[in-house]
């Protein structure tokens with residue numbers, strides 16, 4: 001049984017040709033080069049233009065268990081965050097938001113995100129995002145800069 005499965009698996013692999021690891025089935029998103037990311041960062045409004053993308057990426061580790069950020073990424077415990085800037089709160093298709101986020105009525109920008117990330121439940125009591133909050137202001141600046149650069153933000 002095992003040998004058969006292995007052979008079938010191998011022939012399937014051969015049939016599909018070599019695939020770079022980690023590539024999604026969807027059309028590959030145009031991944032910005034590090035230089036392009038630095039240019040995007042520099043074009044952000046202050047204070048985000050001085051954000052530390054490395055630290056932002058490290059802070060995003062706090063979000064990764066619940067959120068994807070790649071274009072077309074899956075909704076997990078939380079919605080996919082690609083395109084979140086400029087998107088009305090609570091409107092990612094196929095995600096079942098809490099009433100309070102659905103009814104929020106605002107569009108995500110750095111200012112709203114800063115309040116949300118500092119204290120999600122204080123900002124929107126009744127949210128089902130169970131995240132305690134990121135209290136350090138500089139960490140939030142870095143994380144928001146990282147999110148802007150990684151989620152297709154267009155100034």
Ligand code: HEC
Nearest residue numbers: 062063066077078089090091097098101127128129130131
């Ligand atoms: C334990 C899971 C979890 C963690 C950790 C988490 N989130 Fe969430 N997030 C959610 C859920 C669930 C929602 C939907 C909230 C609701 O409907 O009340 C959400 C909603 C959001 C939204 C609103 C999206 C929209 O479409 O309106 C943003 C923005 C967001 N999260 C960013 C983050 C960031 C950035 C982090 C890391 C600092 C983070 N979240 C950490 C679960 C999580």
